[in-house]
Amino acid sequence: MSFFERNRAELEAEGIDLARVPPGQYVTERFPVLHAGTVPEIEEATWGFTIGGLVANPQTFDLASFRSLPTVETVADIHCVTKWSKLDTRWEGVSVAGLLALAGQRPDATHVVIRAEHGFTANLPIDDFARSENLFAWRYDGEDLEVDHGWPLRLVVPHLYFWKSVKWVRGFDLLDHDEPGFWERNGYHMYGDPFREQRYWGD
Ligand SMILES: Nc1nc2c(c(=O)[nH]1)N[C@H]1C(S)=C(S)[C@@H](COP(=O)(O)O)O[C@H]1N2
Ligand SMILES: [Mo]
Numbered sequence: 106m107s108f109f110e111r112n113r114a115e116l117e118a119e120g121i122d123l124a125r126v127p128p129g130q131y132v133t134e135r136f137p138v139l140h141a142g143t144v145p146e147i148e149e150a151t152w153g154f155t156i157g158g159l160v161a162n163p164q165t166f167d168l169a170s171f172r173s174l175p176t177v178e179t180v181a182d183i184h185c186v187t188k189w190s191k192l193d194t195r196w197e198g199v200s201v202a203g204l205l206a207l208a209g210q211r212p213d214a215t216h217v218v219i220r221a222e223h224g225f226t227a228n229l230p231i232d233d234f235a236r237s238e239n240l241f242a243w244r245y246d247g248e249d250l251e252v253d254h255g256w257p258l259r260l261v262v263p264h265l266y267f268w269k270s271v272k273w274v275r276g277f278d279l280l281d282h283d284e285p286g287f288w289e290r291n292g293y294h295m296y297g298d299p300f301r302e303q304r305y306w307g308d
Contacts, residue, residue, distance in 0.1 A: 121192065125182055127299035130190040137189055138253040141287065145222035145273050147257055154241075154258065158217075158278030161209030168257060172243070174199045179238045181263035183270070184299035196261045198242035202235050210235075214279035218286060219260055222273040227286035228295065229262065229269060231279065238263060241274060266297040266304070 106114070112131040113123055126132055154171050156164040166174075177200045184190045210231070217234045219227045239262050243250050250256040255272030262269045268288045289295050294303040302308055 125192065126190055127184055128302050130184055130188055130299065132192055133189045134191070135189075136191060136254070137185070137187075139185065139187065139267075140272060141225070142223055144252055147222070147252070147273065149257060152257060153275065155276035156204060156208045156278075157276070158280055159211040159214040160279055161211060162207070164204070164208050171199065171241075171258070175203065177203075177240055179240055179242075179261060179263070181238055181261070183261075183263050183267050185267045186293065186297070186304050190299075194263075195246050196240060196242040197244035198240040198258070198261075200237070201239040201241065201260075202237055204241070205235055210279060213281045216280045216283045217277050218280060218284055219269075219271045219277045220275050221271045222275060225271065225273070225287050227260075227269050227271050228284055228289055229265070230283070230296075233262065233265065233296075234277075236262070236264065264298075266293075266299050268293060269297055 109131055116132055117123060149168050152168050154166040176197055178195065178197045180193055180195045182190060182192045183194050214231050217229050217231055241258050242261050243258050245254060250259065258274050259272040260270050260274050283295065285295060292305050294305055294308055297303050
């Protein structure tokens with residue numbers, strides 16, 4: 106039995122619905138840390154989050170004003186392109202849809218680029234970004250996010266591979282076209298649906 110087959114047999118024995126696990130993935134209880142480059146040093150006093158591009162009301166928040174927005178909670182399965190998945194992860198933060206409503210998404214906006222520390226970016230179609238379960242989170246599993254996992258703020262978009270869930274996020278811009286982000290320029294798929302195994306260019 107391969108490692109993947111054994112993993113699926115164990116999940117089945119625990120009563121977990123295997124339809125939750127995308128092809129080519131295994132489930133782990135661990136929470137691996139993955140990113141390009143070094144963990145940024147965050148200065149909370151000068152931290153800012155901006156919403157720009159095709160919006161009626163561009164927004165700027167400091168940490169306190171972002172934290173004072175209404176909070177939501179999401180429980181979801183996450184899937185990393187390096188083949189680990191984690192079930193029932195619990196996040197707390199601010200709803201993406203709520204922020205879009207605040208900023209007034211213009212009708213010509215079709216895509217979004219998320220911006221993070223060190224110039225890291227990721228791209229998404231606007232409808233995938235606006236899904237009701239998506240959030241900008243600062244709490245994971247009832248605790249403040251660890252810096253390795255994106256403190257003070259990360260995006261969580263559980264239905265796509267986890268590289269779209271940008272850590273150390275500083276804002277986003279709405280566009281009328283698609284633009285590849287950091288990993289998308291480096292071989293990763295523009296969309297990244299784990300259930301269709303859209304890992305790399307050409308998948
Ligand atoms: N800012 C930033 N966010 C990032 C990345 C990165 O390199 N920089 N890597 C992505 C990738 S490839 C993955 S798999 C997830 C990993 O999140 P984790 O370290 O919390 O597991 O973060 C994503 N967000
Ligand atoms: Mo990744």
